[in-house]
Amino acid sequence: MSAPTLSRRALIAAGGAASGLLLSRRAFAASKAKLRIGLLLPYSGTYAALGNNITEGMKLAAREHDGKLGGREIEWVAVDDESDPAKAPANVNKLVIGEKVDVLTGPVHSGVAMAMMQIVRQENTLTIVTNAGAQAVTGSLCAPHVFRTSFSNWQTSHPCADVVLKDGRKKAVLMFWNYSFGQESMAAFKEGYAKGGGSIVKEIPVPFPSTEFQAHLSEIAALKPDAVFVFFAGAGAAKFVKDYAAAGLRDKVPLYGSGFLTEGVLSAQGQAAEGVKTTLHYADSLDNPTNHRFREAFKKATSREADVYAVAGYDTVNVLAQALARVQGDTSARKDLIAAIESVRVDSPRGPFRFSKAHNPVQNVYLRQVKAGREVVLGVAQKDAEDPASGCAMAT
């Protein structure tokens, strides 16, 4: 991969009038045209804050590369996907066919991601999923030109089963938003929990994005389980944790979840979140130099605290920066570009990660607990957790 870099450097060194003639047309075109990055993210509704932080994370990384990837200036093309799967095909088409973006990034909502996968597989669009954890993205629908910089649902929930069992809690109630993210989260948890000898007392699906939990909380109190494992995110997570504490359950039945339960909404939850244990591939308080540097820069740029969503956005642009540098920004050299992304080692705020054969990050999953309003890392729940990628031909 270093050969093209050398020849280009040599050309630049030669300089003068000759260089203009000698530059291949490919490199010439690549150095001129802007790199169009499509953002399919929610900028309104329950997940608006998540979409905004992913965007800010991406823009922060872009600024650190002086607004250029592989020598090409970046042009952002953003579409508000409203976290609405029904509108997803139209929104994806707008970016892929209408705007002809070079790279498509997003979305937050797994349902939107599923609709997106259908189209990008058909149109062969280079795609980086920046949040949605749907198993199929790097599972049954995996594709050579689709990567994910965030996580799979399995990665955020499976490791938590062991955590609950190690705490000596064998009877759990599951409660979740009833769409693919929640369902897959629960399936991953159940698989690990059953294997370790735990049993599920009751499963309570809640329609997305309903946040009326009181009736279910009364039910949980009557069931008296050892533990409650939930999937909620964003505003719904904030409300659930507050309701859980207000119903007097927090001190009786410990609450567990994938990290999205507290991510980005900890200050809104306040006192109610104390003691909640979650598993995730990131924590605000992770102690590594990249994370410290990233958090400081993000705060300076936005006057907000960074979160896991901002990290995914930040890493996405860094992945592209590394890979595009190797192909001099030439997105038409598709095979080389994909090979370049596959071999990227990302020095992420979450700790280093690489892509699995199915193009999902292989990463540490941390056990975190809320103490005095801060997310404290208790340790690594699962080291180098790799999604099983079931149904993906590339993984076998």
Added chain:
Amino acid sequence: MTLSLFALQILNGVESGLLLFLVASGLTLIFGVLGVLNFAHGAFYMLGAYVAYWISERTGSFLAAVLIGLPVMVGLGWLIEKLAISRLYARDHLAQVLLTYGLVLVLNDLSRALFGSEVHGVATPAALSGTVALGEAQTWPVYRAFTSLACLGVAVAIRQVLLHTRFGMRVRAGAVNGEMVEALGIDVRRLLSILFAAGAGLAALAGMLAAPLTTVYPGIGDGVLIVSFVVVVIGGIGSVKGAFLGAMLVGLADTFGKVLLPGLSGAIVYAVMAAVLLFRPRGLFGEPAEAR
């Protein structure tokens, strides 16, 4: 389901219904008397929640937030009526929907610009943050008991004003025949202004009371608005009594739907509405067509 759990779920249903009534009562009055389909009603709920968040954050007092916030919101409602709504009384519903829906977009984006799109939490007032034990396994938040009582108090107050004051008499008359009220020399414009402002205040009060129970973010009023329309339709347009019963019905149906039919809980409320309309096409207390 044990008997005690059943009783508790009734309590949960009534509680969510009472808060809903606060929003729906304003909506039904504005539609019934002013004839305006007010989509912006949910936005007033949202602004109420934001005002509660903003003021309680600064003063540290939720009570102060309500005492300062409520007059502000009533004033805003009055201003919006003067500047925008009052120009539409003679127009058809489409123009009203366009205007009030436009207001929703403007107010949602305004709150996003002012407060950001993050999710904010409002602390429960310290005096009300405990729980009451109900039986051996169950506890209920004191704050929910407080909001229930507050909503009940407002419901009684609305009833007293409507039935036993001159203003209430005019409102009721206006709901039946606005032209006749005007012909009797009553300043209908002023009546409508006051009513709209009061409706905005009721929605904002609901938002304020709900703020510590829920979370505050742009667009929270949208979902509330839809359910409130369901309540208004079930109760009969313009009928406060209907709105009260409708809110109870919706609150209970929603609560028990969740517990008994969790897979279908999103649809239960609408099924109830459809069932009511099947037997009472104008809602429980709606005036028959010939009386309007």
